[in-house]
Amino acid sequence: MSDLPLADRSITEVARALRDRQTTARALTDACLARIDRDAERLNTFLALDADAARRAADEADAALARGEGSDRPLLGIPYALKDIFVTRAVDWDGGELPGGLPTTAGSLILEGYRSPYASAAQEAFERAGAILLGKTNCDEFAMGSSNENSAYGPVRNPWDESTVPGGSSGGSSAAVAGGQAYFALGTDTGGSIRQPASLTGTVGLKPTYGRVSRFGMVAFASSLDQAGPFTRTVRDAALVLGALAGYDPRDSTSVDTPVPDYAAALTGEVRGLRIGVPREFFVAGMEPGVESAVRAAIDVLRELGAEIVEVSLPSTDRGLATYYIIAPAEASANLARYDGVRYGVSAGAGELWENYERTRGSGFGDEVKRRIMLGTYALSAGYYDAYYVKAQQVRTLIKDEFDAVLADVDALLAPTSPNVAFKIGAKMDDPLAMYLNDACTLPVNIAGLPGISVPCGLSEGLPVGLQVIGRAFDEATILRVADAYERAAGFAELRPPTARSGGEPVSA
């Protein structure tokens, strides 16, 4: 047993305690709910919560455990949270409110009060695995942002220092896992929205290969880039959650029908025999020196463990940002056309149809979402389509081909996750380009559709730094193996914000 408070332990540790009857699902749930309650105003992590429903589910899990069940439900009794971009069923079959159903907002005013008539594939997968849904976490509106400041429901604050951001767009999920409010949380990653907030909050964040996890019931941002994945406190926990989540789903036409390996079995702790590349272009200009030195030290740890480390080159890396900021907004402008104020969501109530569209969307979307709709619409508009959209898709081919060529020679890549540690709330809000640069090291991975994981590799200026491990398509097993071996050797798995041990009281107001 670690000496961490119950709410701050890993899934692996509390699952063992559950099986050994040393704790209960109810105790785990109450521990999370107490933290959520304690820090509700301070962190602003949850947008919807049903404590009673969570306690009932916990009691059912405890009854199942008492009957000796659960060997086929790997997350039985484990409390978790979903980013509020995954729909959760909240409408009964007669059109009324489903008891215990949670609304879905995607962080947007335009979906305020929206109650989904169906469950996302993620909610179903975790229900099958026995996990207990606590609530829905705050996020940047429609997952567009790198700081969680674009939520219509207020920014999330980083448990490490509440004057700083928790990263984004899955900032509520990263802060919830870092702050002892959930044993794991699901996020989405279109350009770095799982890995970057994981890096900024000292958690593990895994973006699986495009096609590995069903996107059914995930509010769409950029359909060729979006992917769902977990935030956890250890790499082993990430392997466990991915195992419950991954697999083919006929309801998502981009989901790929390929077997799901036993990810935990890949965690051998051994990296001898692996050849791992360090792409020099990922150490971008403007990177903080404390981040660079932590990442270089992590690479040395893996070399000492016996991995063969080689420098490699991905020359088109610096084209990633421009490519992404054409493709993602173009896809977003098409996906967000569905918010018309007629079928669901809020309506401005104008008397004439076209005016109602424009007023509803003008008042329902926030600044960043409008900016991206405008950028995407421009890139797709007559006269600019070839110069912007087709050009970006061609550069996408170059970026993907470079990754494929390098990954034919090495088993995985090591890089920084974010060029900086958590920054102050408000510091980059007036400069969209400075904000976009946060994802310079993560978005090329989405462009190529590859899996990537961020694992804590120490602190710089008292704030967490993340090491990114990137792998071949559908080879999550190897990046989990590398990240786990590093985590075991480096000893940052019990890194927690100072408030975790502060005896129930926030360190500052």
Add this chain to the structure above:
Amino acid sequence: MAITRADVEHVAHLARLHLTDEELDRMQTQLSRILEAIETLRDVDTSHVGPTASVIQLENVMRDDVATGPMPRDVTLANAPLRDDPFLRVPTVLEEGR
């Protein structure tokens, strides 16, 4: 590339977005800066490169041709901001006399 105020208004119209004067001004400045950064792609030689729309090469993904029941009407209408059961209410599309 700097874009004009007229460009911004045109694109806002295409996107069915009502923007205030202040928003149009800010959008013009910010989009111009972002487009300037994006235009660095012009230097990349892509003369012999095909476009990638999706990284996974799936084609013609079809579901089995099996009929399933529809979602109940009341469930479909549950989130409609304006309804007149059993219909969705839509603002005026065509003015009288046109």
